[in-house]
Amino acid sequence: MPDYDLKIIKTLEYKRPEVDKGYVDQTLYVNVSEPAIAIKPVDQKTKKVFIGGKGYDLWLLWNAVEPTTHWNDPQNTVCIASGPMGGTPIYPGSGKSIVSTLSPLTGAAIDSNVGGYFGPYLKFSGFDAMEIQGKASEDTVIFIDGIQQQVQILSASGLPENAYDLSTRLTEHFAAGKPRSISVVSAGPGAKNSLIGCLNFTWYDVKRKRARYKQAGRGGIGTVFADKGIKALVVRWDSVTADTNKPADKTALKDVAKSYSREIVELDPKQNEMARIGTTHLVTIMNDHDLLPTHNFRYGSHPQAPNLGQQVYRLLFDPGFDGCWMGCTVACSHGIKDFVPFTGPFSGRKVFVDGPEYETIAGCGSNLGIFDPSTVVELNFYCDAYGLDTISVGTSIAFAMECFELGLINETHTGGMDLSFGNRLSALQLVHQMAAGEGFGHIIGQGVRKMKEIFARDYAADPAVMADIGMEAKGLEFSEYMTKESLAQQGGYGLALKGPQHDEAWLIFLDMVHNFMPTFEQKAEALHWFPMFRTWFSLCGLCKLPWNDIVPEDNKDTKEPAKVMKHVKWYTDYFSAVTGRPAAPEDLVKMSEAVYNFQRIFNLKMGFGRRQHDALPYRAVGPVTELEYESRTERYDTQLQEKCNVATTGKTTAEKLGILREYRQAQYEKLKDAVYQRRGWTNDGIPTVEKVKSLGIDFPEVLELLKAHGVQ
Numbered sequence: 020m021p022d023y024d025l026k027i028i029k030t031l032e033y034k035r036p037e038v039d040k041g042y043v044d045q046t047l048y049v050n051v052s053e054p055a056i057a058i059k060p061v062d063q064k065t066k067k068v069f070i071g072g073k074g075y076d077l078w079l080l081w082n083a084v085e086p087t088t089h090w091n092d093p094q095n096t097v098c099i100a101s102g103p104m105g106g107t108p109i110y111p112g113s114g115k116s117i118v119s120t121l122s123p124l125t126g127a128a129i130d131s132n133v134g135g136y137f138g139p140y141l142k143f144s145g146f147d148a149m150e151i152q153g154k155a156s157e158d159t160v161i162f163i164d165g166i167q168q169q170v171q172i173l174s175a176s177g178l179p180e181n182a183y184d185l186s187t188r189l190t191e192h193f194a195a196g197k198p199r200s201i202s203v204v205s206a207g208p209g210a211k212n213s214l215i216g217c218l219n220f221t222w223y224d225v226k227r228k229r230a231r232y233k234q235a236g237r238g239g240i241g242t243v244f245a246d247k248g249i250k251a252l253v254v255r256w257d258s259v260t261a262d263t264n265k266p267a268d269k270t271a272l273k274d275v276a277k278s279y280s281r282e283i284v285e286l287d288p289k290q291n292e293m294a295r296i297g298t299t300h301l302v303t304i305m306n307d308h309d310l311l312p313t314h315n316f317r318y319g320s321h322p323q324a325p326n327l328g329q330q331v332y333r334l335l336f337d338p339g340f341d342g343c344w345m346g347c348t349v350a351c352s353h354g355i356k357d358f359v360p361f362t363g364p365f366s367g368r369k370v371f372v373d374g375p376e377y378e379t380i381a382g383c384g385s386n387l388g389i390f391d392p393s394t395v396v397e398l399n400f401y402c403d404a405y406g407l408d409t410i411s412v413g414t415s416i417a418f419a420m421e422c423f424e425l426g427l428i429n430e431t432h433t434g435g436m437d438l439s440f441g442n443r444l445s446a447l448q449l450v451h452q453m454a455a456g457e458g459f460g461h462i463i464g465q466g467v468r469k470m471k472e473i474f475a476r477d478y479a480a481d482p483a484v485m486a487d488i489g490m491e492a493k494g495l496e497f498s499e500y501m502t503k504e505s506l507a508q509q510g511g512y513g514l515a516l517k518g519p520q521h522d523e524a525w526l527i528f529l530d531m532v533h534n535f536m537p538t539f540e541q542k543a544e545a546l547h548w549f550p551m552f553r554t555w556f557s558l559c560g561l562c563k564l565p566w567n568d569i570v571p572e573d574n575k576d577t578k579e580p581a582k583v584m585k586h587v588k589w590y591t592d593y594f595s596a597v598t599g600r601p602a603a604p605e606d607l608v609k610m611s612e613a614v615y616n617f618q619r620i621f622n623l624k625m626g627f628g629r630r631q632h633d634a635l636p637y638r639a640v641g642p643v644t645e646l647e648y649e650s651r652t653e654r655y656d657t658q659l660q661e662k663c664n665v666a667t668t669g670k671t672t673a674e675k676l677g678i679l680r681e682y683r684q685a686q687y688e689k690l691k692d693a694v695y696q697r698r699g700w701t702n703d704g705i706p707t708v709e710k711v712k713s714l715g716i717d718f719p720e721v722l723e724l725l726k727a728h729g730v731q
Contacts, residue, residue: 023177023188025160031056031170035145038265041103041597042066046079047146047170049161051247052093052153054172061147068715071102073130073557074614075148076119077621080128083152086624090123090239091246093154099138099204099252100148103598105560106139109261110276110593111283112562114139114344116220122238122517123214124411124466125494127625128618129238129517132557134343134352135220135231136202139560140165140256143263155248162193163254166200175250181404182207182219183370185251186230190223193253199223203230204252206241207406212456213464215411215496216241219403226339232373233343233352236408237520238495239466245406259345267599275592279565283348287569293351296329296336298377303328305381310501310527312386314440315417316490316638317647319501323390327380331392337371349565360397362447365404375399375409381499382413387420388440398450405454407464412453414496415463416446418470418489427480433459467491487637493518493627502639504654505531507542510690513635514546516618522563523550529581543693545581552587554611559594566590613714616698616706620721623705623728630704633691641683645672648679655679705730 036043044066048057061075069078076098083096098119107113116138122129141149144165151161158175179185186203194201203221210216217236224231235241266272287293291300302324305311309319325331337356342349355372375383375395383398384390402409416438422428423438430436436445436459452460462473467489474480490497495518502508508531511524526545529535536542556563567583574580584604591602622628642648648655649672659665659675663682667675695702699710708731711717725731 025173025175027171027173029054029172033168035168040267040599041264043145043147047149049151050153051155051159056170068613070558070610072100072117072560075100077618079150080119090121090243095121097151097244101138101142102558102560106264108259108345111279111347111349111565115560115562117557118235118240120240120243123242124239125518127622127627131235131237131240133220133235134233136222137204137220137254140202140254143256158250159248160250161252165256178250180208182406183404186221189251189253190230200255200257202254206245209405209407209454210241211245213453214239214242214466215408216406217408222343232403241406266597268596272596275589279589280348283569290569293349296333297351297353299329299332301377302380312381312499312501314388315421326390327384363451372396372400378499379409382410386413386417387446389443394443401450410498411496414490415467418467419463421488428478432478467496468494487643489636492635503641506686509687510546513633523553539693543697546694547697551608551611554615555607613716616714617716641679648672648676
């Protein structure tokens, strides 16, 4: 007998529609309070304007919440969708889900693009998207069975807390002997006891006979999920072929997919070796260019960085195919077999660790001053098991460590822990405390913005210093890239709709290394095109990595190598082949522009979305401390002389810091002006009526909202 109990409390029988050109034209609604299950049609205007994926999520969320809705209100909704191209097993990177909700960190809409099988299986089961509202009175599992054509809400007791054991039990329970037919979404105790919870999405690894994991990490999505009393979502589907999406032109789809896959197989071994070492190659590249966050983003490099780089993980990763979706030739989702943690509930047990990827290595490694790969792997493992976002965990602990070293907090506040940079045992202890909702780890689990409030209120820490070094914007912790020497990437983080995440714009090399955009107008153009095109992947259920992490051999000789236009053209061919909608590269950007502007207006609805909300901590813009300045004295002195026409001789470091700060902050404000103008926004960062009309998002409630903010 199993040591858990699942009881059906609500069932909906439905007739599954056939997929047609990537869509089924209906969504699933589940309210766990009532409980209730319903199916909603998707009208043609919604389909045309919002495309799918993130677009559908935002539209469902917009209609579910009010401006007064908080993240932990029953009214808040967790939305999951794939997209019209999601679930294609022959085109690289076509298995993504996109999750959206109101964030406990930012108060606004957050979204996360994640691998695993859930999104495609959801669509093939008959739903382009799903939304979950309400709060369950007991632990709840939602089961979508696309084979039997049933949706069930079940009460759950006795299930494991950690995501690994939970997913294993539920995969076995619902699989009916075919574990590859199951995908599970779950959070964990860390999500329940913090504001930085993530969601784990599974796929079944046939070779290793185990459920594997990818994370929807950003913004506390897992925290909302856990707060609703949802233990897990489970979807069941059977076989997937190139025909399952019922593409408009199967021959055209096969042709473009074959070309793309062949190129990746040929070029990846010569370029970044994603299929062998994943994103770990970025560690040494970032370190070599002074871009690897170290000691809470103080510095961009460290002599021990190679200890965390690709040569180490080349030896640690278990060899074999590691794609988080069927047939993806990038195959970058690697893991470590038979790792033995030395702390926590899995101490002394052999486990399989999914990852780490670059963001985790930088956030939980170099940014904490930890250069021991085993510690980083253990932090990775427990964050996944507990349902914690490794980016927010790393950036939050790094902030606490710098506050500790600056004397803003001390061992009296930390419960006796030494939080000096490099203290790996303390970092692990904090993660275990976050999961339990105990000790100083519970405070760190609230994220950087709330930590600044707590440290000032309870420990008399200097708010001005913390404002400079607390690496959050809009309430979201920074992902792991240094931006001090790239004004364009400062904009890529500060102007990102959900907060400082690199999935909108990654412009550091173009700006800092290659100097391809010296003028404000050129930076603004990049900060228009790249966020729009990158958004498009999340509309369609796609991964961005194939687009520009493996590039054609002649790409450097093209007019705009950063855009990889050969691949952009392939994506237009792919979109048209599946949906039957003719498309050119500029059409993809226009699709995204409608959703992107709608999300900015959504931020406005929730009380954000103006110029003041696009601010950055100064650590992201320039050196905060004298120590930082003096670590790069020649660089900064040269900039003062050449850009500010200031003689540095005879000036103290403090004086030079002040002059440089005034200059850099003024540059960032000028960048805002240029970007707002390029995007068709007011000088306060609000889309104009002309812009929303041109994009077809001039819904009555949108125009009313703009009018209420003086835009008409």
